[in-house]
Each structure stands twice: as C-alpha cells, then as structure tokens.
Amino acid sequence: MTFLPLYGINVSENPTYEGDDMNKIKLIYEGKAKKVYETDDPTLVIFEYKDSLTAFNAQKKDTMQGKGRLTNLISATFLKLLQDKGIPTHFVKLLDDNHQLVKRLKIIPLEVVVRNTSTGSLCKRLGVEEGLDLVPPLVEFYLKNDELGDPLVTEDHIRAFCFASKPQVEKMKELSLKVNDMLSKYLYERGIKLVDFKLEFGTDEEGNIYVADEISPDTCRFWDLSSKERLDKDRFRKDLGNVLEAYEEIWRRISQPKTTTQKRYEARLFIYLKEGVLDTQGKTVLSSLHSLNYPEVQDVRVGKYLKITLNSPSHQEAEFKVKKMCEDLLVNDLIEEYAFELEEI
Ligand SMILES: Nc1ncnc2c1ncn2[C@@H]1O[C@H](COP(=O)(O)OP(=O)(O)OP(=O)(O)O)[C@@H](O)[C@H]1O
Ligand SMILES: [Mg+2]
Structure with a gap:
C-alpha cells in the first residue's frame, strides 16, 4: 500500500473548523492522549489532542508530530457522523487542527469494547485463533483503572460494585452495537474493516448518556479490506513502522468524497x-x-x-x-x- 502525504486533504465533507470563540480557562486533566480544559461555559470542555502515543498502559511511549491533528480530525469526523445519524455524542464542534469542543460529562468508569474479528488481548486471553469473524459481535466491559491495567469485568461485577446501573449498561450496549453497525458500513465503503473499537460513555446533569472521549486509530483497529494491512495503533504496539502514515491513510479515505459510480x-x-x-x-x-x-x-x-x-x-x-x-x-x-x-x- 502506498501512503499519501498529509497535504492537499479535502476537508469539505467533514466537520469544518468553527473558530476558537471558546477560551481555554484552566487545564483540568492531562491524560495520555489529550489535555482537557475548562471553558467559559461550565457545560463544555475543550479537548486538545496531543502528539503522544502510548501502548501497554503507557509502558511504551513515543511522540509523533502531526498525530494529534489526525486523531482530532478523525475523531471529530466519526463523532459528527454518528451524531447526524441520531447517536448522542459529546461532540460540539471542531475548533482547529488540534482542538475540539465537547460537552462536559461525568465519565462512567467503564470502557466498552466491540469486536467483529478476533485479535489482540481476546486471542491471548482465550487462546483462540486470530482473524475469526465474530457474529454477532462481542461486547466486553473493562474497568477504567490504569493501576489495575483496565481489567475485564462482567455485568455482575458492574452491578455488585455499582460501576454503572443496569439501565446504563443496557444503554451502553445498545449504543455500542449501533455505533458498530454505522461505522462498519461507513468504513467498509472506504475499503476499511472495522475489526474492533473501544468506547467511553458519560452522563450530563440530567443523567442522559452520551458517547464520549474519542474514536480514532488510537482506539479502534482498522484493517485494509483486501491486504489486511494494519492501519491503526497496532503498528506502534508491534513496531510495524509507518504509524503516522497509517493514520494519514485513514484520514485520506474518510475525508475524500466517496466515488458513487454505480x-x-x-x-x-x-x-x-x-x-x-x-x-x-x-x-x-x-x-x-x-x-x-x-x-x-x-x-x-x-x-x-x-x-x-x-x-x-x-x-x-x-x-x-x-x-x-x-x-x-x-x-x-x-x-x-x-x-x-x-x-x-
Ligand atoms: N465529555 C467528556 N467530559 C469529561 N471528560 C471526558 C469526556 N470525554 C472523555 N473524557 C475523559 O477525558 C480524558 C481524556 O484524556 P485521555 O484520553 O488522554 O486520557 P487517558 O490517558 O486515556 O486516561 P484515562 O482514560 O484512563 O483517564 C479521559 O480521562 C476521558 O475519560
Ligand atoms: Mg484515553
């Protein structure tokens, strides 16, 4: 596969920059991939996507110039697409190359993983072959706790320790499967297989649930449909090289208008x-x-x-x-x- 350079990208079909009329007031959290800032509006925060890359619970780290821009643009595109199709997400607007404005939420301390194909930790944990089609898709919950290495939890664990309520678990599952359907189809049309992905959810003051955080090659596995080439963070995890180029390739495929010759x-x-x-x-x-x-x-x-x-x-x-x-x-x-x-x- 040839990777294209980053210049000359057509952003016309994607979320456009809407300026930074919002000010960063105070840094409230700095994570591995993003900085989160308070704004003049207490219901909104600004996400700054960083150029850092981490894997294996931050034991492996690197910095790649331009990576924050790509994850910001890709994530904004996916979140906007889902929002336009009726999925509640925290996305408000894209501010510039590295910043987006999102609703400030109380994050539910769970990561929801949807898997369409067996790979990664699933294969290690269960000793199953890589590349098996999982129909229907698997939905897994992990506790958001870096010190414990984000362990897998069952719905009984979630209930017993009140990590989320039963209706929240049901809603997260329902939304995750809808997101899977929508993104799988969208990506398939662009020659990309959505192998698996991780979602985070949060609630607003009224208790409404939204898809939060980010959806990008840092949080999803994307395989080229025909060559099965990895176009995501696995390139970094496994030292496959061309990490930034793979992210660029994803951005190129989703930012260019799709050909419609029938x-x-x-x-x-x-x-x-x-x-x-x-x-x-x-x-x-x-x-x-x-x-x-x-x-x-x-x-x-x-x-x-x-x-x-x-x-x-x-x-x-x-x-x-x-x-x-x-x-x-x-x-x-x-x-x-x-x-x-x-x-x-
Ligand atoms: N809408 C939101 N409102 C408030 N916080 C959010 C929202 N969406 C995501 N977050 C949180 O903001 C942080 C984003 O930073 P980043 O992704 O770099 O964190 P991280 O290093 O992955 O750490 P962790 O997710 O374990 O806290 C995360 O803690 C994420 O849970
Ligand atoms: Mg994160």
Missing part, C-alpha cells in the same frame, strides 16, 4: 436448512421419488433460490449488502444457512 450486480442466493434440522418437504419428495422407483436416492433437502439484482459502487459493497439482507430478513439463522454467488452484469 454498477449492476446479480446475486444468486441459496438458502437451505441446517444439517440436523428436520426437512419435512425433503422427506416428502424423498418418499415420492422412492415410490416412483428411484431407490438410489438417499436424501433430499429442499431449499430456496433467490435471484437478486442490485446497484452498487463495488463488488465488496454489493457483497456486504447481500450479507446484510440475509441477516436482516432473508435467512433465519437459527435453522437456515446460506451461500451466494455474486456477479457484475
């Missing part, structure tokens, strides 16, 4: 009952064949065949859409399986 595809979809599920239609056909003197027939399974014609800008997206149609409507995954052929026509 092509026509035909999907030939076969739906059949899973092995072990009683197929009464198949049994009827089998006994009719036997009575017509076809004793050699050993088994018959009856399935459905659908021919679907659809418009799509790419083969990858058409494939994604057909899979989604199967999951949303066409296939009852408790008893049925499916396979399809897809061809441009």
